[in-house]
Amino acid sequence: MTDTASPDQPNPRGRPKDPAKRTAILEAAKTLFLGQGFAGTSMDAVAKQAGVSKLTVYSHFSDKETLFSSAIEAECHNMLPVPIFELDPALPIRTTLINIGLAFLELIHNPEVIELQRLMGSLATQDPAMSRLFFEAGPQRTITAMENLVRNGNNTGRLQADNPKQAAENFFSLLQGCEHMRVIIGCNQPMTPDEARPHAEQVVDMFLRAYGKEKE
Numbered sequence: 001m002t003d004t005a006s007p008d009q010p011n012p013r014g015r016p017k018d019p020a021k022r023t024a025i026l027e028a029a030k031t032l033f034l035g036q037g038f039a040g041t042s043m044d045a046v047a048k049q050a051g052v053s054k055l056t057v058y059s060h061f062s063d064k065e066t067l068f069s070s071a072i073e074a075e076c077h078n079m080l081p082v083p084i085f086e087l088d089p090a091l092p093i094r095t096t097l098i099n100i101g102l103a104f105l106e107l108i109h110n111p112e113v114i115e116l117q118r119l120m121g122s123l124a125t126q127d128p129a130m131s132r133l134f135f136e137a138g139p140q141r142t143i144t145a146m147e148n149l150v151r152n153g154n155n156t157g158r159l160q161a162d163n164p165k166q167a168a169e170n171f172f173s174l175l176q177g178c179e180h181m182r183v184i185i186g187c188n189q190p191m192t193p194d195e196a197r198p199h200a201e202q203v204v205d206m207f208l209r210a211y212g213k214e215k216e
Contacts, residue, residue: 022060024050029071034115038068038123038130065133072116072137079107085145093158093212094204100149101175101200104142108180109190117184143168150211161211170210174203 028049032041043064047054061067080103087096107113120134146168153159161167182188191199 017060021050021052021056025052025057025060025067026071026074029067030075030112033068033071034112034119037119038064038127043067065130068130069133069137072134073141075113075116076107076138076141079110079113080104080142082145085149087149087152087156087158089156093153094208096149097171097204097207098197098200100146101171101203102196104172104175105191105196105200106193108176109183109196111190114184114190121184143172146171153211158213159211160213167207167211171203171207174206175200 025046029041029046032045032049036045041064043057044054046067047057050057057067061070080100084100084103087093108117116134120131123130143165147164150159150161150164150167154161154164159167179188179191183190
């Protein structure tokens with residue numbers, strides 16, 4: 001399943017890599033993985049779509065699995081950057097959590113992300129290794145960032161959660177709810193921004209009733 005690098009693959013210690021080419025490769029990979037699936041996407045096709053050589057693709061990403069994980073991680077970082085999970089002492093924690101909730105809802109209702117989740121569902125029994133790669137590069141990264149926020153909130157006396165990992169998972173579970181399943185299976189359309197804000201606010205208020213210590 002994995003494309004292997006050719007013997008003349010460039011030495012990773014060579015000249016510095018071009019970030020613009022890396023971005024082009026990731027965008028091409030995202031497009032092809034969504035359109036052709038993982039098995040149907042080759043490194044040659046990614047190189048052609050990105051307008052670079054196959055050797056350039058391999059100089060940035062050692063194999064197709066690494067490219068896939070990197071494309072997922074880049075998409076999540078673009079829409080839900082890790083700094084959003086930092087607690088600003090000058091801001092009420094409710095404001096920070098609402099901002100995270102809104103960004104998360106925007107992410108999971110992005111058409112490309114919806115298609116990717118549907119693709120992962122179809123691969124669950126065919127290629128569980130790819131499903132694990134997706135989870136580790138996307139959802140797990142987000143849960144870990146939220147878990148770190150909860151630990152920070154505990155340490156600064158703004159939250160009180162005995163199990164930060166469970167608190168983080170509860171937060172995102174409340175945000176998704178059953179509505180997200182309806183969207184994934186095509187029963188409902190994604191939330192609009194006007195619908196997302198009151199939902200995020202309600203979830204944050206529930207979360208703070210369970211774990212909050214700060215008086216807003």
